[in-house]
Amino acid sequence: MDEKVTQDTPRPRTIEEIAAEIGVSVTTVRLVINGQAERYRISARTRQAVEAYVAKHGYVVDHAGRSLKLRRSDAVGCIVPDLANAHFARLIAQLEERCRNRGLVLLTASTHEKPERERQTISGLLARGVDGIIISPCEQPEPARFVRRGQRNVATVVIDRAFPKTLFPTVVGDNEASARRLTGQIMAESGGDVFFLCARPEMPSIAARIAGFTDAFGAAGASERLLTDPEDDSASSGHRLMADLLARLGRPPKSFISSSLLILEGAIQALVDRFGSVPRDIILGTFDYHPLMELSSNRVLSVRQDTLRIADVAFTCLVDAMEKGSDEASSPVHVIPGALFADRQRLPE
Amino acid sequence: MDEKVTQDTPRPRTIEEIAAEIGVSVTTVRLVINGQAERYRISARTRQAVEAYVAKHGYVVDHAGRSLKLRRSDAVGCIVPDLANAHFARLIAQLEERCRNRGLVLLTASTHEKPERERQTISGLLARGVDGIIISPCEQPEPARFVRRGQRNVATVVIDRAFPKTLFPTVVGDNEASARRLTGQIMAESGGDVFFLCARPEMPSIAARIAGFTDAFGAAGASERLLTDPEDDSASSGHRLMADLLARLGRPPKSFISSSLLILEGAIQALVDRFGSVPRDIILGTFDYHPLMELSSNRVLSVRQDTLRIADVAFTCLVDAMEKGSDEASSPVHVIPGALFADRQRLPE
DNA sequence: CTGTTAGCGCTTTCAG
DNA sequence: CTGAAAGCGCTAACAG
Numbered sequence: 001m002d003e004k005v006t007q008d009t010p011r012p013r014t015i016e017e018i019a020a021e022i023g024v025s026v027t028t029v030r031l032v033i034n035g036q037a038e039r040y041r042i043s044a045r046t047r048q049a050v051e052a053y054v055a056k057h058g059y060v061v062d063h064a065g066r067s068l069k070l071r072r073s074d075a076v077g078c079i080v081p082d083l084a085n086a087h088f089a090r091l092i093a094q095l096e097e098r099c100r101n102r103g104l105v106l107l108t109a110s111t112h113e114k115p116e117r118e119r120q121t122i123s124g125l126l127a128r129g130v131d132g133i134i135i136s137p138c139e140q141p142e143p144a145r146f147v148r149r150g151q152r153n154v155a156t157v158v159i160d161r162a163f164p165k166t167l168f169p170t171v172v173g174d175n176e177a178s179a180r181r182l183t184g185q186i187m188a189e190s191g192g193d194v195f196f197l198c199a200r201p202e203m204p205s206i207a208a209r210i211a212g213f214t215d216a217f218g219a220a221g222a223s224e225r226l227l228t229d230p231e232d233d234s235a236s237s238g239h240r241l242m243a244d245l246l247a248r249l250g251r252p253p254k255s256f257i258s259s260s261l262l263i264l265e266g267a268i269q270a271l272v273d274r275f276g277s278v279p280r281d282i283i284l285g286t287f288d289y290h291p292l293m294e295l296s297s298n299r300v301l302s303v304r305q306d307t308l309r310i311a312d313v314a315f316t317c318l319v320d321a322m323e324k325g326s327d328e329a330s331s332p333v334h335v336i337p338g339a340l341f342a343d344r345q346r347l348p349e
Numbered sequence: 350m351d352e353k354v355t356q357d358t359p360r361p362r363t364i365e366e367i368a369a370e371i372g373v374s375v376t377t378v379r380l381v382i383n384g385q386a387e388r389y390r391i392s393a394r395t396r397q398a399v400e401a402y403v404a405k406h407g408y409v410v411d412h413a414g415r416s417l418k419l420r421r422s423d424a425v426g427c428i429v430p431d432l433a434n435a436h437f438a439r440l441i442a443q444l445e446e447r448c449r450n451r452g453l454v455l456l457t458a459s460t461h462e463k464p465e466r467e468r469q470t471i472s473g474l475l476a477r478g479v480d481g482i483i484i485s486p487c488e489q490p491e492p493a494r495f496v497r498r499g500q501r502n503v504a505t506v507v508i509d510r511a512f513p514k515t516l517f518p519t520v521v522g523d524n525e526a527s528a529r530r531l532t533g534q535i536m537a538e539s540g541g542d543v544f545f546l547c548a549r550p551e552m553p554s555i556a557a558r559i560a561g562f563t564d565a566f567g568a569a570g571a572s573e574r575l576l577t578d579p580e581d582d583s584a585s586s587g588h589r590l591m592a593d594l595l596a597r598l599g600r601p602p603k604s605f606i607s608s609s610l611l612i613l614e615g616a617i618q619a620l621v622d623r624f625g626s627v628p629r630d631i632i633l634g635t636f637d638y639h640p641l642m643e644l645s646s647n648r649v650l651s652v653r654q655d656t657l658r659i660a661d662v663a664f665t666c667l668v669d670a671m672e673k674g675s676d677e678a679s680s681p682v683h684v685i686p687g688a689l690f691a692d693r694q695r696l697p698e
Numbered sequence: 699c700t701g702t703t704a705g706c707g708c709t710t711t712c713a714g
Numbered sequence: 715c716t717g718a719a720a721g722c723g724c725t726a727a728c729a730g
Binding site for chain 4: 373374375376377380391392395414416417418419420498
């Protein structure tokens with residue numbers, strides 16, 4: 001009746017509709033659509049009929065039906081403390097790229113360091129039937145939370161935070177070693193007048209950085225140069241820590257290290273609030289890198305994580321676990337070395 | 350047989366399993382699980398039986414089955430040029446928050462300004478059955494690409510880029526007005542020696558900024574102060590533009606405006622490459638804000654978008670379109686005013 | 699080479 | 715107040 005559909009009609013069809021309209025079976029249609037026409041030697045005529053139809057009207061699979069049948073969603077979830085954080089944003093961008101290449105789709109969510117939210121998010125993703133989860137957890141990840149209907153646990157990879165004896169494959173930066181190098185360098189340059197500002201010291205990644213700092217500084221006196229704030233990793237935390245430090249010293253420190261970009265931001269604002277600008281001779285040490293740091297005329301020593309490799313390794317582990325089955329996958333901790341930069345120059349090991 | 354499942358057994362059950370195990374019908378189970386026990390006056394006994402079972406073994410819906418039946422996924426997609434870009438990362442973080450509050454899940458993807466990828470992504474999301482799409486498009490968004498099986502078009506909201514006569518609701522910053530203000534201010538402060546560095550001038554948001562710049566500068570001479578690069582918005586673009594400018598002038602400009610943070614980053618690196626550091630007296634003008642700018646001892650004039658409100662309005666539009674049906678929804682262009690800051694201080698209108 | 703059929707887990711009538 | 719049955723679109727096993 002409506003022969004005159006010019007080019008592509010809006011409404012995509014189901015396999016059944018296509019089969020009915022060109023008078024073949026769903027199997028046939030499915031085989032040519034899925035490119036298995038060769039393998040099953042579908043006759044050229046029928047194949048062309050299907051192809052013509054699809055070319056004209058288009059066809060997109062309905063993943064709902066597909067997932068239901070296959071018990072597989074071709075989706076993976078990524079849970080991080082904060083999507084807006086540059087480090088995680090980069091990571092997600094990298095992961096999305098890799099997912100796309102494998103026909104996977106990425107679901108993202110932030111926890112804002114709230115265990116309760118983290119749990120809800122995990123079970124939300126599970127309800128969605130994700131085939132894998134990459135998580136930067138804010139509490140010890142319990143395998144019991146990652147169980148999927150019917151099957152074994154979802155493939156899970158932990159990033160960024162190596163909680164003690166985690167059962168999942170884990171990919172982290174070499175926080176302790178980096179902190180040691182950074183601290184050593186900054187002490188050499190500042191004559192030892194250095195402070196370490198950090199939030200959430202109980203998080204494994206931060207704990208490792210603290211350990212590296214303490215080690216390099218020397219146990220004696222390190223503790224009073226370590227300013228911690230149990231709160232959320234945030235600019236306001238950094239502001240508070242720096243304000244406290246300034247109050248205590250009555251002068252700017254010769255150098256300080258911040259445990260994250262957000263802490264650095266806050267610390268800088270506190271310095272600007274107090275002195276009108278960042279005193280030029282302070283040496284800034286920081287974890288995580290952002291190109292805008294280059295704006296500073298201060299000396300900046302930064303530890304840059306190898307986000308690309310972290311994403312790579314994490315994704316590889318995930319795919320591995322998805323294929324092997326999460327339970328059989330080994331659970332190594334992959335430590336990805338970072339690089340120490342002085343301004344724009346990479347320092348040799 | 351296995352009576353002794355202590356607390357929570359791993360494998361979540363289906364509604365049918367639950368019904369079978371406690372000897373009632375699926376309808377009954379579903380009613381109490383969905384909290385409709387009251388409405389249908391399920392007897393206290395059966396309800397408690399179900400509740401006890403669920404408390405013990407847990408239950409999470411399977412969205413695959415649910416979506417298939419309801420033709421609705423409770424998922425929305427967000428497509429942006431680059432997830433790692435601070436502006437979009439913030440936006441996504443805000444959107445995810447709002448989605449979570451409504452029981453929606455967010456799928457994210459970047460296009461890297463490639464129309465081909467954008468199209469694939471759209472149809473990928475459609476195949477996933479998303480109920481809505483928020484997109485910052487890199488080409489004119491054709492309604493024909495947003496058709497969903499069976500029903501009308503997916504609810505769609507365009508952000509960031511107002512392509513001419515778009516049929517979808519659109520939420521953008523007030524690029525032209527902001528550019529006019531920024532240019533006026535920077536000219537006043539630099540005596541008129543200003544240049545505008547931008548990538549992808551044909552993108553509507555950039556075009557609007559150029560229009561504002563040209564308008565404020567005065568048509569005469571504006572064109573030779575406008576440096577554009579058709580390529581991807583990127584640091585390397587910014588580097589090239591600034592390098593060209595320096596070659597042309599033989600000296601640093603008194604001030605320049607960059608159309609994005611990435612351009613700014615590149616421009617800064619070019620300055621550092623050439624002069625060893627960013628000459629202190631250059632006034633920096635830029636769109637999009639990042640707290641690390643504070644690090645600069647240069648004067649910084651920045652236009653800050655109201656990301657939070659953009660996310661709010663966009664999400665509201667989306668929900669609206671999802672409820673009303675995309676086709677009937679009106680397609681207004683919402684212009685969200687930005688704010689002009691000089692260093693850390695907001696300038697009055 | 700092609701067709702038939704059952705069933706994934708859920709919701710929704712429609713009957714009791 | 716509760717149960718039975720159909721069907722969303724897809725795939726896989728089995729028949730021809």
